[in-house]
Amino acid sequence: MKKTLAAIALASAMMAFGLPAQAAEPIDPIEPVEVKNPALVELGKMLFFEPRLSRSGFISCNSCHNLATGGVDNLVTSIGDRWAQGPINSPTVLNSFGQIAQFWDGRAKTLAEQAAGPIANPLEMASTHEMAVKVISSIPGYGEYFKKAFGDSKVDIQRITDAMAEFERTLVTPNARFDKWLKGDKDALTAQELKGYNLFKSSGCTICHNGAQVGGQSFQKMGLVRPYQTTNTAEGVKAVSGRDQDRMSFKTPMLRNVELTYPYFHDGAVWTLEEAVAIMGDVQLGRRYMKEELADISAFLKTLTGDQPKIEYPVLPPSGPETPKFNPWAPAAK
Amino acid sequence: MKKTLAAIALASAMMAFGLPAQAAEPIDPIEPVEVKNPALVELGKMLFFEPRLSRSGFISCNSCHNLATGGVDNLVTSIGDRWAQGPINSPTVLNSFGQIAQFWDGRAKTLAEQAAGPIANPLEMASTHEMAVKVISSIPGYGEYFKKAFGDSKVDIQRITDAMAEFERTLVTPNARFDKWLKGDKDALTAQELKGYNLFKSSGCTICHNGAQVGGQSFQKMGLVRPYQTTNTAEGVKAVSGRDQDRMSFKTPMLRNVELTYPYFHDGAVWTLEEAVAIMGDVQLGRRYMKEELADISAFLKTLTGDQPKIEYPVLPPSGPETPKFNPWAPAAK
Structure with a gap:
């Protein structure tokens, strides 16, 4: 609670000094890519x-x-x-x-x-x-x-x-409410969402969840300060490096559109944002968030939902005489 | 061969008398539906x-x-x-x-x-x-x-x-080349396609495959003049009516976009148009088409491919807290 208020005070102070909000933010707006071909x-x-x-x-x-x-x-x-x-x-x-x-x-x-x-x-x-x-x-x-x-x-x-x-x-999701806020639209976030964002920052989430993707920039041990309990047998980066110290090290997920991408974590074990945030706080930061804090951070996370790509559903060309005849129930090859 | 020539002669005679081609055709162009809601x-x-x-x-x-x-x-x-x-x-x-x-x-x-x-x-x-x-x-x-x-x-x-x-x-496929031909564009079909169409008509295919859908208007016994061989156990209309005489009676399939809808028949046993036409000729009409005739009719059938619906891929709303958590591998319910 104290930390939250401190963060808000800091943000207010920055605004009072005329600093643009985005200059100091660890998250960047995401923009559509230029299509060259x-x-x-x-x-x-x-x-x-x-x-x-x-x-x-x-x-x-x-x-x-x-x-x-x-x-x-x-x-x-x-x-x-x-x-x-x-x-x-x-x-x-x-x-x-x-x-x-x-x-x-x-x-x-x-x-x-x-x-x-x-x-x-x-x-x-x-x-x-x-x-x-x-x-x-x-x-x-x-x-x-x-x-x-x-x-x-x-x-x-x-x-x-x-x-x-x-x-x-091209599958970029711009114009999230959070991006609008980053770009100066102060009304784009509610007080709760902003409180959640400040707590997200002040408690260290942005150490990993930063940049335009709000993640995806580093590998981190899942269970940094306390072991993460899972029945999933994936070994993470160890499977690539062979090094034992890379066991349970996974790429930090992006949090853009996280409202839509449940269930969460590499094992898909968690279905709600509140629970996911609680576990992250616990096993990565050694912090037990209060129920209200979980609601605040979850409210902020939902502001990361951007415009979904507009896709005209493709029309695929028909098979030719040489195309294999698919048989989903064919006996497995040895 | 004789029948084909007769049909062409008939069509030519009709044109000579100034009759619009479509007036006499058993197939109608298909048109987009009006969206009311x-x-x-x-x-x-x-x-x-x-x-x-x-x-x-x-x-x-x-x-x-x-x-x-x-x-x-x-x-x-x-x-x-x-x-x-x-x-x-x-x-x-x-x-x-x-x-x-x-x-x-x-x-x-x-x-x-x-x-x-x-x-x-x-x-x-x-x-x-x-x-x-x-x-x-x-x-x-x-x-x-x-x-x-x-x-x-x-x-x-x-x-x-x-x-x-x-x-x-709304999933209608207008503007097939055949429809353009029906509407008076004589160049919309090649000579082979037109020959195929005339054979399609003269040999009786349009008895069942007619109207805007080129089928879908009646139930017919699969294997009218000769039994259709299949390992598929579907009983057709008998399963609905309970009457033994309805065994192997199926709705006549529509032929629009038939180029795209392989494999064919209720049992999906046949992958090429040529083979499907040959079997239909054999078991429904008691006619053995020559290889060239099969190619002609197949060429005509491909002119029934229309504009595929333009679909903007939908964005579906996320599940709520009360939405079931799907488990594709859950033990089967008893």
Whole structure:
């Protein structure tokens, strides 16, 4: 309570000295990206919604990174091929380009590298890169789109994932109420939301949750000051580095649109913002927030919901005579 | 071959007498419907894409009636809850409102009645109408959409399915090349396509495949002159009427966008138009088409692909505190 008041006093003092609010803020507004190659974005959108990139012909990127629901599936972990239970919660694709790396354990440096993963993961789309290329090459209608995007109609996995990445780069959610406030609209936040933001800052959340993405810029141990209890077996960065000290180290999630991206954490174990904030306070900061404080911070977090991307649902070209006939129930390959 | 020439001669004679081509044609152009209640259509679109209407929180109407791919899933039969294999091929939702009835066996009179089916079918979305109403009612953001559409925010299964039906009514695909030809643009079809159309008419296909939907207006025995071989166990209209003579009687499929709606027939057993036309000729008309004739009719059928609906992908409101936490892998209820 004291800290909150102190933060408000500080903010008031800054305003009194005529300092613009945004100059001192650890969070930046997020802005739409400039589209340099609209044909590449259009192709990427088609491929993002393309179920034929999966073994079954049923699962697309959008199945688990659903643009109707904050770029996630709102499930604890995702449903994959043959109803497989994924190992980890699907992070949102919204605003994802600006992160330090991709995946919870950061094992992909770029969006294109990330996009290649689920296509070939047996628990996700369960295809292979060879099959993905074969399928897309076999669909006559894609030729003109590759040509427009790349200059010729050659299909390879790099082009497929580059196109997806270019589309994903456009999935930015500007104009959140918090961004309006950052830009000087003092009425954009309620008193409670502002109180929540000040507490968010003063208690140290912005050490990790900062920048335009409000996170996604560093790896942190989940359970910094107190162990985080979970039945999920993901090892975090250790799976990439092999180093034992990286166990339970995960990329700090972005908090933009966090209102939409429940359930929370890498294990998807928590469904409400209040509970997520309480656990973060406890295991990362060693702080037990009061109920009112949890409500205040949660109210602030909901001001990070921005304009969702306007997507014209793509029309995909029909399969050709050489396209495989998908059979979701085919016996598993050995 | 003789019949084809006769049909062309007849058509030529008609043109010579100055009769407009369309006056004599058994197929009518399809036209967009007038939207009377845009708010109802918008709500219906949201619900059509709403995965929370399923038990798992993963499957929406659009999963199997994918508007990116001709309103179907391009699978033999559909994937349902827990990767269940559906009993029958998913018919397209495009242009579906103008049919005599819904489902292959016609068991639903209206689109709204149809929409209620998959929600509660254990092999499809596997929810219940009670659960669907509970879920939608629990999502705070839906209130304003129901209010705009219906005057107040009450949610019931009739309203849910009425809204879906109203959206589906707008899924019309006008401006097919064949429609342009019907409307007098003689250059809209190639010589081969026109030859295919004339053969389609002269050999009797238009007895069933006629009107604006090019089908969907009657029930016919699959295997009228020769038994149709299938491993699919669907009984057709018999399952509705109980009468043995209705076994293997199915609603004649619409042929609009048939280029996109493979695989074909109620059992989804056939992947190419040529093969589908050959089988239809054989089992319905007792006619063995030559290879060239199959190519001609198939070329004509591809002129029935119209403008696909332009859909702005919906943004769905987030779950509320009372919304069930979906668990796709929950033990099955007894």
